[in-house]
Amino acid sequence: MPTDEFTMRVSFLIGFFVLFLFVGRYFRRDPMLDAIPTVGVSDPILSYFSALQFIFDGVRMLKDRYQKTRPGLLKIANFRRWMVLATGTELIEDVRKAPDDVLSMTEQSIEFLQPEYTLDLLNMDDSFQTDVIRSKLTRNIAVTFKEVREELIMAMDDFIPTCDGEIAEWVKVVIQETIERVICRATNCIFVDVRDCRDYDYQTLNSTFAVNVVKFGMIISLFPKPLKPIVSRMISNLPSQIQQEIGFIRPMVEERFAKMEEYGEDWDDKPNDMLMWLMSEAKGVERSFEGVARRLLLVNFAAISATSLASDDTFTQMLYRLLANPKYVEPLRQEVDAVIIEEGWTKAGIDKMHKIDSFLRETQRLDGLTLLIVSRIALRPFTFFNGVTVPAGTLVSIPANAIHTDERIHPNADEFDGFRFAKLRESEGNNMTSRHQAVSTSSELLAFGLGKHTCPGRFFAANEVKALFAHIVTTYDIKFEEGKGVPREHCIAGMRFPGKANFDVQDTAEVNSLWI
Template identity: 40%
Template sequence: MSSQVKLDNISLSHSPADPAGSAGTPSLIAYLAYVVPVALLLYSLFSPTNLRHIPTEGASSLPLLSYIGVRDYLRDAKGVLQRGYTKHKGKVFKVAFTDRWLVVVTGKKLVDELQRLPDDAVSFVEAAGDLSAIRYTFGERIIQDPYHVPIIRTHLTKHLAPMFSDIYDEVSAAFDELIPRTGDEWVSVHAIKVIRSIVARASNRAFVGLPLCRNTAFLDTAIDFTVDVAKARVFLALFPEVLKPLAVKMIKSIDTRVQECMQHLRPFIDERMRFAEELGDDWSDKPSDMLQWIIDEVKTRDSSAEEVVRMILLMNFAAIFTSSNSFTYALYHLAASPEFAAPLREEIEAVVAEDGWTKISMGKMWRLDSFLRESQRYNGINPVSVMRKAMKSFTLSDGTYIPKGTTLVTPALATHFDSDNYVNPTVFDPFRYVREKEQDMSAVKHQFVTTSPEYVSFGHGKHACPGRFFAANELKCMMAYVVVNYDVKLEKEGVLPKNVHTATSIAPNPEARVFFRRRKPSAA
């Protein structure tokens, strides 16, 4: 079923399986045709960020002609970035986005140089605030005080081992409920929709715990919020910076979701705050979950319960949007190539027989780890990665002058499909990293969560995704459960569903269905 969200006079149509929305409505086409060129003209004429010395990929850097480049990037970001990468590998080039130029840094040397620059020279948070529009959808405070990042890096990562049994319990319960047992019959499943629900349940088992992680109304709100924020990012990208504060006022759905979530979370927040007031900050049975860690931080900032709710929703957006896409990619590969299942199942069953369903066992599943890393490399999460904003002017080692205010990125797929970085890069090779590990015996170099200038799915360097350790364990738990408990296939056997590419995201095919058949209980 499709739905339509009206943003005052601007209507963006989408289906629940299509968080990117649609850029094809007449009102948006008219907007792109008239407003964006004028905005780019003004930006080019008056912006202090002069980038004419940097080569342009797509059309021209001249004020109005650059709009052709915007159109090309919106239609085919993957192709534009690949062409620029091929021409300028090891150097930099720029592409026209709707509200700014993106300076694209390529090659191992420059990408590594970019991620090593100090925070007073380049800022990841500022770049993410601009490109992901989080400064408008979540507020400027999240840019100035991103206190959620150390919570993820320390508390969440530290508690992965004791949390894992709960995550596994939720994964198994969710799969059993959402993909029912039907004997030897195949069950058709709308993949992205069901996977989104399972990811939401498993993630919120760690975020808010039982019983809320199984509250359908709460989960629907979290998923709807994720879709709304993804749509808002696309919508806000169409406006120049000066108009974004006005444009965001046209988006009513995000605040509505916050208020809906308040109804579910407020009783739990009030109860925990009351316990802390009556029993002290370290009362017995104090929960160790994301909700509690955020409450503790919010209390030190004298903020409100609404701040706690907004941060929980931010955690849900990050978890649901990326993890459900990542898992769906991998599920499509497994269903398209059933021969991958046997070696994965052999490894998983052997490890589980020895260590059970634990975080330790996840760390021993090298074939599974390789399979998921390869899926991430092959499909991608975003067109660009390693985002940084220049906080002052500087010059790269190749002599390129970068003015203050410049947004810098690296092209993810072009990097991952470079034959200098990978053997047969256009081939999906599920166990490529197992072989590489066996060759150099590196303990961490080829792991799913390890970043490098050649593997930028999670970014790279000190600002790489802090939640990737949680995500990796959650995804491995889910895929291991599927491999052991189900056979899977596609409607069209062997035909991998095509991904959907936009200027701001890469997503798995939103309509594809996967057939599941429960395996014999003795194999579970």
């Protein structure tokens, strides 16, 4: 087909699609939503300009309107529908308590990730991996802690060139890529065989798969259902990545299934890892090497992607906050050293590092990786406690970043106070209180979500991040490169991403020095 003709056809399709959106928004206008204050423009056609503005200026738009409306309901347009945002404890509780057949997280996830075209599971209705994460992964944190920590340290040593255990000269390492590799490798050391977790191509596969699921899901979601399969085939490389995953783990899966058939569920040296847990819990069509491979990719996606802790981005922000506030280095070192003397490098020890935990929670508060959280789609009309009803099809969410920077909730909310939550623990007279821990959730701090759909892997992810942070704090000196500071973050379509910086590393007399 001639290039000009192809361009004309593509332009026609794009134009038709835009017209379809505008007309659809106009005729889908619902008077139930008219009384809810709007972030941006409320006109059904002009609201598309607000949807476009939100992609690049969401932080300011939400915070400005939140300050004028709190507590209460807000609405903001996206390219598909209106989003209604709940602020204030009572309204947020309404969202938390709503049953799944009224406000559905599943439907929202399907719309956002388009799993039929991205995750490509054999049985889309079976979510047994969530129970595996909640039960097996969480219960084995203490058991697997030594293995995870050793892998974190080995990975750091591998990515920082050394000579006889010491850094020979200044070297530069890209911080985000390094942290991503380290966390991916440590996570997978209890997901699969240790040889695969250290395989560079396997790390790349899992990291890029997580990114691609979100990217391709967002693109595919923009198109009407009849066009989704066509668009998926045109843009997505996920099927080939799934085949790569199958190729990596097929020998392990076949060997383990053979032992399960011969010995039953128990045998000597049976692996205690995610792959084995998934194989044991899989039923029907999922109980095959292909089904298990797809589930393992899904679990890796949950562990790495921004829908969970997004550990590498959160950790990067923690380092940036430490570099910008070097006054925290010595108190953090003192806490870690004191705890290690008492508990050693154990999960119990990590649990007693309240300042490390507080530093993570405060980073999540100010540098949360998404502006909106606890998103649900109304499957039928839903009425809030104040009497306002939203129609079926409305996206209901909570503006996490605006709440996290609310002065009425968090005094000096725009100021980073790394020990904010450690001090709150002390002021309540019980250092073991769980209310202010990084993994706890409430209507005032929503980094991991809220309610029964709270991130199931948050205990493992937070433990891993704190262990790595404690290791770096006690092993390295850290400072910014001369003349440089915290790189500017990026916020696109409600997702926040830290800017990029580099490691410059050199050996010192007492500890290794990381110059970032």
